[in-house]
Amino acid sequence: MTGWPEGYGRIVLSSVSSTLDEALGRATDQPVPFWLLAHHQTAPRGRRGRPWSMLAGNFAATLMQPAAPTPALSALRSFVMSLALHRAFVEVTGQPQAFALKWPNDVLLNGGKVAGILLESSGSTGALAIGVGVNLAAAPAPQAVEPGAAVPVSLAAETGCVVTPERFLDILAQHYAVLDAQFDTYGFAPIRTAWLAHAARLGETITARTSKDTHVGIFEDVDATGQLVIRGPRGVKTIAAADVYF
Secondary structure, three states: OOOOOOOOEEEEEOOEOOHHHHHHHHOOOOOOOEEEEEOOEOOOEOHHHOEOOOOOOOEEEEEEEEOOOOHHHHHOHHHHHHHHHHHHHHHHHOOHHHEEEEOOOEEEEOOEEEEEEEEEEEOOOOEEEEEEEEOOOOOOOHHHOOOOOOOEOOHHHHHOOOOOHHHHHHHHHHHHHHHHHHHHHHOHHHHHHHHHOOEOOOOOEEEEEOOOOEEEEEEEEEOOOOOEEEEEOOEEEEEOOOEEEO
């Protein structure tokens, strides 16, 4: 895909504390939707407040867009974004078999984590922030992640593909715009089907850890509301939020 999607703003900055914070702050007077890319972050963060390493040449951007009517519908846009990331990676590398989607919001490359997604809402503006981090040029050291988590990898090291953050933004934004329009028109069903076609470890044993419990079972499905469905010794369990380990 080439060009820039119609109707989306585009902001590129040299350095911010985090693209999420900067985009949320600008949403009060900047028309949405818009993308905000930064070449450097001084205080990036991941899910549940975890630190996120921002190495030189990597991708950090946030999309601000109107929130869906309910938080549950807004949360489904993590699937839209992860599918857009998958398509962007395939476009720049030509290696579709190398990438997989890990529930709820990571993209894997040869089994290692190459990208992550973080959603936050803005109560004051009614907008949804979708933060995206991609190891384009370099990956953090393996010891930087918690035990059992997917080892970080970079696009450059694993595929030999060198792409600038701004070029990757252009490609990702186009794919996202197409998929988001599909989501708005047809709902979650086609997004879910496409996501499951690239799901990591579908049909295999996984571990899902919530804030209170640990569940081990076969990854059977993602249901119509985006929840994880696993089958364990006590039957089928549907999980709304968890960290998944292989």
